[in-house]
Every structure is written in C-alpha cells, then in structure tokens.
Amino acid sequence: MPILSLHNINKSFSGQRVLKNISFEVFKGEFFTLLGPSGCGKTTILRLIAGFETPDSGEIILENQVINSIPAHKRNVNTVFQSYTLFPHMTVEENIGFGLKMKKFSPSQIKTKVKQALHLVKLKGYENRYPHQLSGGQQQRIALARALVNEPKVLLLDEPFSALDYALRKEMRLELKLIQENLGITFIFVTHDQEEALSLSDRVLVLENGEVKQLGTPTDIYENPSSLKVAKFVGETNIFKGKILQTSGENVLCNIEGHEIELKNTKNFQTGE
Incomplete structure (x- = not known):
C-alpha cells in the first residue's frame, strides 16, 4: 500500500509546461529518489508534495487523502532545503524545537525531543550553539534534526548535500541512510548526482524535461536503462x-x-x- 501517490500531475509556469502527466507511488519506509538534470522538474515535484505549489491538474494522495488543497503547514510532511534555512538568531535547541513550539508542545516535551534528535544526528551537547558557530556539515545535521523531530509521514530532501565538499557529502550520505533505516520514515530525495541516487535509494525515478523516463531499483536503472539518454545520464557506461x-x-x-x-x-x- 503506497503512503504517497501522484496521479497525472501537470504543472506550468508562465505558459511553459514543466511537468507532463507525472504518475508514481512511494511506499511506507522507502528511500525514494527523484533523479535528473537541472530543469527536469524534480524540485517542482517536491514543492507540489510539500504544498508550496499547486498542480494545474492531477491528484496528490497522502495516506488515502487527496491533499491538493491542503496548505503546507497542515500536511504531515517536512522539507530539508538545499540552503538549510536555519534561524541565525536562535540556538540549535531553539531551531530544532521551533516546529514543536508552533504545535504547542510543552517546554519539557520540546527539550526531551530536541535531545533525542541531537543524539540521532550525533550532535549531543550542541544545544546552546548558534548556526554561525557550526560547520556546513553540522548545520546540515541540525536542519535534518529540525525536520525529523516533527515525526513527519514523509521527509522531503531537496539536494541537501550540494553545498558540502565531496568527502563530507560521502560521510553524510552514509549517516542519512542509517538514520532513515533506523527510523523507518519515508524519504523522498532530490538530486542530480547519479552516485548519490544509486547508493542511497530503494527506488529511483529518472526525469527529463518534465517527464518520467524510468522508475526502478538502482540495479534496474543502471543495468537495464530504458533509453540511451538514461544510460548516458546514470553513470559511466560502455556504449x-x-x-x-x-x-x-x-x-x-x-x-x-x-x-x-x-x-x-x-x-x-x-x-x-
């Protein structure tokens, strides 16, 4: 049973069609990746799921409920952005607990949940630091903790490692996969990095020019590409x-x-x- 379904989603901006009849399902506990070059529509799909944009046509279904008209703050979905978007004037504890505060959790509940989240991302003891006192990798972990502490049904990740250096990206990939497996939360991950997609994902959706080109496991995508374009995009290949x-x-x-x-x-x- 899918936790999330998109059916015949279409979206245009300024008369230009950027998504064309997009349909796919994501299952509970799955690490699902949207892979494609810049401008293929993958971030637009993420924004539609999050509620930051509305589809021109088609349905987005979360846990058997059509959510097209439900505002972003009422969907049980959280997003980790490319730019982290941490509040510079707030401590790590205040940043992570912000969503819980908006949901009227008690101070003691917030403190407990923040501690658990920091332990999860291996930053125990960083509660009183400010974002400018953290490295890029630490800021990324705080952004992840802030999203996870709300216990979303689906976590959306929009190229979260793009600002990190290669060595740190590899380290964060491993940590992210372990966190996802331990929590069992459904992750939808956006990237143009083939290595990230193939190493992290249970399934990968390959997009090009707003259309689905292939959906399958990393092994399926790499060993049996649906077209020459997909074969060339997903990695080093002998053609x-x-x-x-x-x-x-x-x-x-x-x-x-x-x-x-x-x-x-x-x-x-x-x-x-």
Missing part, C-alpha cells in the same frame, strides 16, 4: 553501436563493430535496426 542481423525468439544476432554477437532482445528490436 557500442550495432545492427540487428536476425531475431530468434528472445534473442537477436547483432553486428557490433564487425563482430557477430547474440544478445537478449529486451527492447523488442527488429531485423535491420
């Missing part, structure tokens, strides 16, 4: 040009650079192609 000489049941005989090779006919190729 050879060839011609179909003969089809025989599930197999084809190909001429590849002067060599005749028998292959599985996974794309329903015909003789001469």
Whole structure:
C-alpha cells in the first residue's frame, strides 16, 4: 500500500509546461529518489508534495487523502532545503524545537525531543550553539534534526548535500541512510548526482524535461536503462553501436563493430535496426 501517490500531475509556469502527466507511488519506509538534470522538474515535484505549489491538474494522495488543497503547514510532511534555512538568531535547541513550539508542545516535551534528535544526528551537547558557530556539515545535521523531530509521514530532501565538499557529502550520505533505516520514515530525495541516487535509494525515478523516463531499483536503472539518454545520464557506461542481423525468439544476432554477437532482445528490436 503506497503512503504517497501522484496521479497525472501537470504543472506550468508562465505558459511553459514543466511537468507532463507525472504518475508514481512511494511506499511506507522507502528511500525514494527523484533523479535528473537541472530543469527536469524534480524540485517542482517536491514543492507540489510539500504544498508550496499547486498542480494545474492531477491528484496528490497522502495516506488515502487527496491533499491538493491542503496548505503546507497542515500536511504531515517536512522539507530539508538545499540552503538549510536555519534561524541565525536562535540556538540549535531553539531551531530544532521551533516546529514543536508552533504545535504547542510543552517546554519539557520540546527539550526531551530536541535531545533525542541531537543524539540521532550525533550532535549531543550542541544545544546552546548558534548556526554561525557550526560547520556546513553540522548545520546540515541540525536542519535534518529540525525536520525529523516533527515525526513527519514523509521527509522531503531537496539536494541537501550540494553545498558540502565531496568527502563530507560521502560521510553524510552514509549517516542519512542509517538514520532513515533506523527510523523507518519515508524519504523522498532530490538530486542530480547519479552516485548519490544509486547508493542511497530503494527506488529511483529518472526525469527529463518534465517527464518520467524510468522508475526502478538502482540495479534496474543502471543495468537495464530504458533509453540511451538514461544510460548516458546514470553513470559511466560502455556504449557500442550495432545492427540487428536476425531475431530468434528472445534473442537477436547483432553486428557490433564487425563482430557477430547474440544478445537478449529486451527492447523488442527488429531485423535491420
């Protein structure tokens, strides 16, 4: 049973169609990634789920409820932004507890939950520091803790590691995956980084020009790309040009650079192609 479904979502900005009949499902406890180049529509999808934008047509369903018209603050969904958006005048404890304060939790409840969240992101003892006293990686952990402390049904992550250096990105990926597995919260992760997508995800949705190009496990996406464009985008690949000489049941005989090779006919190729 999916926790989140998008059905035939369309969205345009200034007359330009940026999402075209987007449909997919995300399951409870899944690490689901939206992967694609800049401008493909992945962040727009995230903003629609969060409630920051409204689709022109189609339905967004969270736990069997259509949420198109539900405002962002009433959806049980939290977002970790690319820019962290920590309040500079608040301590770490105040930043993490802000959402709980808005929900009228008691001071003692907030203190307990903040401590638990800091322990989760390995920043115990940082309660009284301010954002400017933290490194980029620590700020990212605080942004993550602030989102997780609200116990959302779905956590949205919009390229959260893009401002970090490569070594820290790799470290944070591992931590993020462990946190997600321990909590069992559904994560929807946006990235243009193929390595991030393939190493973190249970399933990956590949987007191009506002359209779904392929949905599958990282292994499916890498080993059986749906098109040449997907193959080139998802990673380092060996690509050879060839011609179909003969089809025989599930197999084809190909001429590849002067060599005749028998292959599985996974794309329903015909003789001469």
